[in-house]
Amino acid sequence: DSGVTQTPKHLITATGQRVTLRCSPRSGDLSVYWYQQSLDQGLQFLIQYYNGEERAKGNILERFSAQQFPDLHSELNLSSLELGDSALYFCASSVTGAESPLHFGNGTRLTVT
Amino acid sequence: SQQGEEDPQALSIQEGENATMNCSYKTSINNLQWYRQNSGRGLVHLILIRSNEREKHSGRLRVTLDTSKKSSSLLITASRAADTASYFCATLDTSGTYKYIFGTGTRLKVLA
Numbered sequence: 001d002s003g004v005t006q007t008p009k010h011l012i013t014a015t016g017q018r019v020t021l022r023c024s025p026r027s028g029d030l031s032v033y034w035y036q037q038s039l040d041q042g043l044q045f046l047i048q049y050y051n052g053e054e055r056a057k058g059n060i061l062e063r064f065s066a067q068q069f070p071d072l073h074s075e076l077n078l079s080s081l082e083l084g085d086s087a088l089y090f091c092a093s094s095v096t097g098a099e100s101p102l103h104f105g106n107g108t109r110l111t112v113t
Numbered sequence: 114s115q116q117g118e119e120d121p122q123a124l125s126i127q128e129g130e131n132a133t134m135n136c137s138y139k140t141s142i143n144n145l146q147w148y149r150q151n152s153g154r155g156l157v158h159l160i161l162i163r164s165n166e167r168e169k170h171s172g173r174l175r176v177t178l179d180t181s182k183k184s185s186s187l188l189i190t191a192s193r194a195a196d197t198a199s200y201f202c203a204t205l206d207t208s209g210t211y212k213y214i215f216g217t218g219t220r221l222k223v224l225a
Contacts, residue, residue, distance in 0.1 A: 042201065
Protein backbone atom coordinates (compact mmCIF):
# COMPACT_ATOMS: atom_id res chain seq x y z
CA ASP A 1 0.00 0.00 0.00
CA SER A 2 1.55 3.29 -1.19
CA GLY A 3 -0.51 5.43 1.18
CA VAL A 4 -1.90 7.45 -1.72
CA THR A 5 -5.68 7.24 -2.05
CA GLN A 6 -7.55 7.99 -5.23
CA THR A 7 -11.30 8.11 -5.58
CA PRO A 8 -13.34 6.99 -7.34
CA LYS A 9 -11.70 3.84 -8.71
CA HIS A 10 -13.93 3.76 -11.75
CA LEU A 11 -15.95 6.44 -13.47
CA ILE A 12 -18.21 6.06 -16.48
CA THR A 13 -19.69 9.19 -17.96
CA ALA A 14 -20.93 10.63 -21.22
CA THR A 15 -19.28 13.00 -23.64
CA GLY A 16 -19.66 16.64 -22.71
CA GLN A 17 -19.88 15.94 -18.99
CA ARG A 18 -17.61 17.11 -16.17
CA VAL A 19 -15.98 14.94 -13.53
CA THR A 20 -13.78 15.45 -10.49
CA LEU A 21 -11.06 13.04 -9.48
CA ARG A 22 -9.74 13.16 -5.95
CA CYS A 23 -6.36 12.33 -4.49
CA SER A 24 -5.17 12.14 -0.90
CA PRO A 25 -1.38 12.08 -0.76
CA ARG A 26 0.73 9.96 1.52
CA SER A 27 1.00 11.40 5.01
CA GLY A 28 3.81 13.95 5.12
CA ASP A 29 4.10 14.36 1.35
CA LEU A 30 3.80 17.93 0.13
CA SER A 31 3.99 17.34 -3.64
CA VAL A 32 1.17 15.94 -5.73
CA TYR A 33 1.49 14.95 -9.37
CA TRP A 34 -1.21 14.03 -11.87
CA TYR A 35 -0.57 11.71 -14.81
CA GLN A 36 -2.75 10.37 -17.61
CA GLN A 37 -2.17 6.87 -19.00
CA SER A 38 -4.07 5.83 -22.10
CA LEU A 39 -4.42 2.16 -23.02
CA ASP A 40 -1.00 0.50 -23.27
CA GLN A 41 0.70 3.87 -23.30
CA GLY A 42 3.21 5.61 -21.13
CA LEU A 43 2.35 8.21 -18.58
CA GLN A 44 1.68 11.75 -19.70
CA PHE A 45 2.56 14.34 -17.08
CA LEU A 46 -0.31 16.75 -16.49
CA ILE A 47 0.47 18.97 -13.53
CA GLN A 48 2.30 19.17 -10.20
CA TYR A 49 1.50 20.98 -6.97
CA TYR A 50 3.72 21.62 -4.01
CA ASN A 51 2.21 22.67 -0.70
CA GLY A 52 -0.80 24.20 -2.38
CA GLU A 53 1.02 25.98 -5.19
CA GLU A 54 1.24 24.94 -8.83
CA ARG A 55 4.87 24.07 -9.53
CA ALA A 56 4.99 22.49 -12.98
CA LYS A 57 2.65 22.06 -15.87
CA GLY A 58 2.75 19.46 -18.59
CA ASN A 59 0.48 18.60 -21.47
CA ILE A 60 -2.69 19.48 -19.63
CA LEU A 61 -5.62 20.47 -21.78
CA GLU A 62 -7.43 23.74 -21.13
CA ARG A 63 -10.55 21.66 -20.38
CA PHE A 64 -8.69 20.17 -17.43
CA SER A 65 -7.86 21.96 -14.21
CA ALA A 66 -6.52 20.98 -10.83
CA GLN A 67 -5.86 22.35 -7.40
CA GLN A 68 -4.28 21.34 -4.13
CA PHE A 69 -6.11 22.28 -0.97
CA PRO A 70 -4.71 23.40 2.41
CA ASP A 71 -5.05 19.86 3.75
CA LEU A 72 -2.87 18.81 0.75
CA HIS A 73 -5.46 16.69 -0.98
CA SER A 74 -5.82 17.44 -4.67
CA GLU A 75 -8.59 17.37 -7.21
CA LEU A 76 -8.39 17.06 -10.99
CA ASN A 77 -11.37 18.46 -12.83
CA LEU A 78 -12.07 17.27 -16.36
CA SER A 79 -14.77 19.08 -18.33
CA SER A 80 -16.41 18.89 -21.76
CA LEU A 81 -15.28 15.30 -21.83
CA GLU A 82 -14.42 13.64 -25.11
CA LEU A 83 -14.07 9.95 -25.99
CA GLY A 84 -10.30 10.42 -26.16
CA ASP A 85 -10.20 11.41 -22.50
CA SER A 86 -10.88 7.81 -21.55
CA ALA A 87 -7.80 6.73 -19.64
CA LEU A 88 -6.30 5.86 -16.29
CA TYR A 89 -5.57 8.95 -14.25
CA PHE A 90 -2.88 8.55 -11.63
CA CYS A 91 -2.02 10.72 -8.72
CA ALA A 92 1.41 10.46 -7.15
CA SER A 93 2.91 12.18 -4.15
CA SER A 94 6.39 12.81 -2.85
CA VAL A 95 8.01 14.51 0.11
CA THR A 96 9.55 17.23 -2.03
CA GLY A 97 10.03 17.23 -5.77
CA ALA A 98 13.75 16.81 -6.06
CA GLU A 99 15.16 13.38 -5.26
CA SER A 100 12.16 11.88 -3.60
CA PRO A 101 10.60 8.85 -5.25
CA LEU A 102 7.00 9.17 -6.34
CA HIS A 103 4.35 7.13 -4.56
CA PHE A 104 1.43 6.31 -6.81
CA GLY A 105 -2.20 5.68 -6.09
CA ASN A 106 -4.01 2.92 -7.93
CA GLY A 107 -5.61 5.35 -10.31
CA THR A 108 -9.07 6.31 -11.46
CA ARG A 109 -10.22 4.58 -14.61
CA LEU A 110 -12.32 7.03 -16.60
CA THR A 111 -14.52 5.77 -19.41
CA VAL A 112 -16.24 8.34 -21.58
CA THR A 113 -19.08 6.93 -23.67
CA SER B 114 6.90 14.56 -25.99
CA GLN B 115 8.20 11.78 -23.78
CA GLN B 116 11.59 12.36 -22.22
CA GLY B 117 12.39 8.67 -21.89
CA GLU B 118 12.07 5.91 -24.41
CA GLU B 119 12.40 2.32 -23.27
CA ASP B 120 13.74 -0.47 -25.39
CA PRO B 121 12.58 -3.10 -26.09
CA GLN B 122 8.86 -2.37 -26.00
CA ALA B 123 8.18 -5.97 -24.99
CA LEU B 124 10.34 -8.78 -23.67
CA SER B 125 9.50 -12.41 -23.00
CA ILE B 126 11.92 -14.65 -21.10
CA GLN B 127 11.98 -17.88 -19.12
CA GLU B 128 12.03 -17.90 -15.35
CA GLY B 129 15.59 -17.81 -14.07
CA GLU B 130 16.93 -15.82 -17.01
CA ASN B 131 18.13 -12.25 -16.79
CA ALA B 132 16.10 -9.40 -18.24
CA THR B 133 17.68 -6.22 -19.54
CA MET B 134 15.77 -3.14 -20.58
CA ASN B 135 17.11 0.18 -21.72
CA CYS B 136 16.03 3.78 -21.42
CA SER B 137 17.16 6.73 -23.47
CA TYR B 138 16.41 10.34 -22.65
CA LYS B 139 16.94 13.69 -24.29
CA THR B 140 18.05 16.40 -21.88
CA SER B 141 20.37 16.85 -18.91
CA ILE B 142 19.00 15.15 -15.85
CA ASN B 143 19.23 15.42 -12.10
CA ASN B 144 18.37 11.77 -11.55
CA LEU B 145 16.75 8.80 -13.22
CA GLN B 146 14.34 6.40 -11.58
CA TRP B 147 12.89 3.05 -12.54
CA TYR B 148 9.33 2.02 -11.71
CA ARG B 149 7.31 -1.16 -12.09
CA GLN B 150 3.63 -1.30 -12.98
CA ASN B 151 1.54 -4.40 -12.61
CA SER B 152 -1.38 -4.49 -15.01
CA GLY B 153 -3.80 -1.65 -14.34
CA ARG B 154 -2.20 -0.74 -11.03
CA GLY B 155 -0.21 2.21 -9.79
CA LEU B 156 3.52 2.41 -10.38
CA VAL B 157 5.94 1.26 -7.73
CA HIS B 158 9.34 2.88 -7.29
CA LEU B 159 12.25 0.48 -7.72
CA ILE B 160 15.49 2.43 -7.70
CA LEU B 161 16.92 5.93 -8.15
CA ILE B 162 20.29 6.73 -9.66
CA ARG B 163 21.75 10.22 -9.51
CA SER B 164 23.43 11.88 -12.47
CA ASN B 165 26.86 11.55 -10.82
CA GLU B 166 26.46 7.80 -10.25
CA ARG B 167 27.27 5.17 -12.83
CA GLU B 168 25.87 2.00 -11.29
CA LYS B 169 23.54 1.05 -8.48
CA HIS B 170 22.31 -2.25 -7.07
CA SER B 171 19.23 -3.19 -5.12
CA GLY B 172 18.62 -6.89 -4.53
CA ARG B 173 18.23 -8.52 -7.94
CA LEU B 174 18.20 -5.15 -9.68
CA ARG B 175 21.20 -3.47 -11.26
CA VAL B 176 20.91 -0.06 -12.87
CA THR B 177 23.55 1.68 -14.93
CA LEU B 178 23.60 5.26 -16.13
CA ASP B 179 25.65 6.72 -18.97
CA THR B 180 25.06 10.46 -19.06
CA SER B 181 27.31 10.89 -22.11
CA LYS B 182 24.99 8.62 -24.09
CA LYS B 183 21.90 9.78 -22.24
CA SER B 184 20.92 6.22 -21.50
CA SER B 185 20.27 3.85 -18.63
CA SER B 186 19.73 0.14 -18.32
CA LEU B 187 17.85 -1.98 -15.81
CA LEU B 188 18.97 -5.56 -15.30
CA ILE B 189 16.79 -7.99 -13.39
CA THR B 190 18.73 -11.12 -12.52
CA ALA B 191 17.27 -14.58 -11.96
CA SER B 192 13.82 -13.43 -13.04
CA ARG B 193 10.65 -14.82 -11.50
CA ALA B 194 7.10 -15.06 -12.77
CA ALA B 195 6.21 -12.33 -10.26
CA ASP B 196 8.51 -9.93 -12.14
CA THR B 197 5.99 -9.90 -15.00
CA ALA B 198 5.02 -6.23 -15.30
CA SER B 199 5.72 -3.07 -17.26
CA TYR B 200 8.87 -1.19 -16.38
CA PHE B 201 9.25 2.55 -16.83
CA CYS B 202 12.13 4.93 -16.50
CA ALA B 203 11.47 8.44 -15.25
CA THR B 204 13.79 11.39 -15.47
CA LEU B 205 13.94 14.62 -13.55
CA ASP B 206 15.49 17.28 -15.69
CA THR B 207 17.77 20.02 -14.47
CA SER B 208 15.51 22.89 -15.43
CA GLY B 209 14.18 23.14 -11.91
CA THR B 210 10.62 22.43 -12.96
CA TYR B 211 10.40 19.21 -10.91
CA LYS B 212 8.63 17.43 -13.75
CA TYR B 213 9.18 13.70 -13.68
CA ILE B 214 8.82 12.53 -17.26
CA PHE B 215 8.13 8.87 -17.90
CA GLY B 216 9.06 6.77 -20.88
CA THR B 217 6.75 4.49 -22.79
CA GLY B 218 7.73 1.39 -20.83
CA THR B 219 8.93 -2.15 -21.45
CA ARG B 220 6.40 -4.95 -21.00
CA LEU B 221 8.20 -7.88 -19.42
CA LYS B 222 6.70 -11.35 -19.38
CA VAL B 223 8.45 -14.04 -17.38
CA LEU B 224 7.33 -17.53 -18.29
CA ALA B 225 7.26 -20.17 -15.56
